[in-house]
Amino acid sequence: MLKLLKYEFYNMFRNKWILFYFLFFLILTSSLFYFTKEPAKVVATLLQMVILVVPLISLILGTIFMYDSRNFIELLLSQPINRKSIYFAKYLGATVSLSAGFLLGVLLPYLFFLRQIEGSAEYFLYASLIVSGVFMTFIFTAFAFLIATFFEDRVKGFGASILVWLYFTLIYDGIILFIIIYFQQYPLEKPVLVLSMLNPVDIARIFVILQLDISALLGYTGTIFKKFFDTWLGMATSFGVMVVWTVLPLTLGLWKFKKKDF
């Protein structure tokens, strides 16, 4: 499996998409730091990127990688290698490369501007932004792999990827809003708390926002989260929920991959 992973990385480093992804975050973060020297403000903006762009790119690139390597997978499957190793090597190859692109893209400008920063350096806040970005990569690449394993047809696969993205970033919020308005006479704290955990994007947002003292950004779910747990317990809970959200699609995808006919 480690050998397979070695070749996955070898292949990924030749991939131009990963480079673009890195440059995108590098330029974005650098320009943000250029305009404001307050990390809290930069994090607030980057957070929007983390919860919108990272899932989208992870889904799209994850699906592309999986479809493109179908030939390679077939070749490997006729060798004495088990399916689980192939799937995990592919998954780790994609997620580690994408995460590295994101991590370096947002970290390098931060380190570069660290001396010019006004006020608190917010190490912990910045770290939690990176953690939630990395989780978004792992979660949505797992979804992408699941989708690409399920659908034989590329077009259907991409369609499903876009739908998953739309659902978690836009439609889900709409559903929550609808529920809040429709059932406003009832006590909604606990149901909404559960609903927010059912959306990895919301959880990633809350994970970072819990530490910012900008209550306007918390939103309804975030406010309830903060009220229900204190900051630390809230972060631990949301961390745990993100782990579950990674493991769930990953195991489902692996299960399907093991039964798939090539």
Next chain:
Amino acid sequence: MVKVKNLYKRFGKVEVLKGINLELTGGKVSAILGPNGSGKTTLIKAVLGLVIPTSGEILVKGENVRKSWSYRKYIGYMPQIAVFPENLTLKELINMLIDIRKEGYNPNIKEEIVNGFKLEKYMDKKLKTLSGGTKQKVSALITFMFDPEIYFLDEPTVGLDPISSSFLKDKIREQVERGRLVVLTSHIMSEVEEIADDIVFLLEGQIYVQGKVEEIIQQAGERNLERAIAKLMEKSYNA
């Protein structure tokens, strides 16, 4: 060496294999024949674990292939259409497979086949730039260089020029004389008659006829295998 018991495979609504029972032993070339869509490739893929059977058992050297993967070290597989990771060069592909598989790798065989197919000049070329025939040669190379005990060759000579094709056939006969098992599919009957010992004739997912090449020709009362098989097929079309 390979034993198939009551094998069924269904793709959605289509039942491709309907109860295959088969035993293949070493030292022979067994040809799996049959019209298009009769389940030849599916049968081979099932043995390789690329296709998961709906029911039935497959044993390779006594080991049940379901949920196992290490048995594939005994097998060399040449697919119908050779597919490779496109961005690698031929040399990189060979080194990678050696690195991943190791077991059985024999540099002498590799050299022999590289020379026989004149593949030396393609070593630093990207695989996506190779022609269909050359890809087929590469596919043969990576199958033979691990010196497996069992060969599954799905239409091995398609796209090869006469020189390469006869070279490959010589190699196949050579393996059988060393006690290896070679299973191949082909639509070129003269070729099958030339290299195969046994024939398994598949029809709509079932074994229709099975036996030695000469026996089948005799039974049909025809001059050669092509006519014998054509007669068999006709019979089945009319049935």
